[in-house]
Amino acid sequence: MENKTAVQRAEQEQAKRTLEKQERRINELDAIIQRLYEDHVMGKLNAERFAKLSEGYEKEQADLKQSVGNLRAIVNAAETQAVNVKSFLKIVKKYTEPTELTPAILREFVEKVVVHAPDKSSGHRVQRIDVHYTFIGEIDLSPEYNKYEKETTA
Structure with a gap:
């Protein structure tokens, strides 16, 4: 049980780190897209180039948002499972070391x-x-x- 819990904790930590990286990248992409739009409005970037660049960044951002949703679900499930394991172990201990027969x-x-x-x-x-x-x-x-x-x- 301890080995399984340790593996789950490691996976959860990895998912949290990946989640944080992807959330930072989503914020970076927001700033990049905003600068692209401003450059396009100011005339520094032609319409074709703006469309191509913004399409690529928006696709990357959409993929990251989907991945972030999946990672959040994994992290939440792992946290819930950790609580469930602790509760289960408490019950098992109560029954494996009973003080009286009820x-x-x-x-x-x-x-x-x-x-x-x-x-x-x-x-x-x-x-x-x-x-x-x-x-x-x-x-x-x-x-x-x-x-x-x-x-x-x-």
Whole structure:
């Protein structure tokens, strides 16, 4: 999780740097286009040359604006994901290091509990309980019962 978070942070920082560069370039292009227009109005630049230059700069600016929009979406998504990861880890920690067993934890992690009839054939009362966990099914955690089964079948 830490490796994935580190990679995402690096990608986010790279996207932020690229975003800043592209925003600066968009502002530079605004100034260039304004100077071109002023030069055209003052007669320093003929109409054909003005049209060709302004078309190129405006196309570059439009491409940059689209790229800036995409980068902003990437940065926002990465920031949102970082918050979501922190929230998820907080929840996981709460459940992996519980201070008490609550009904909420049981409902979330345990699908069902099967309690079998008690067996008194050996003179001791032995009762098998199967716990079926959500998503992973049954995990046999009853060594006493397994030990009892081995003794009675042998």
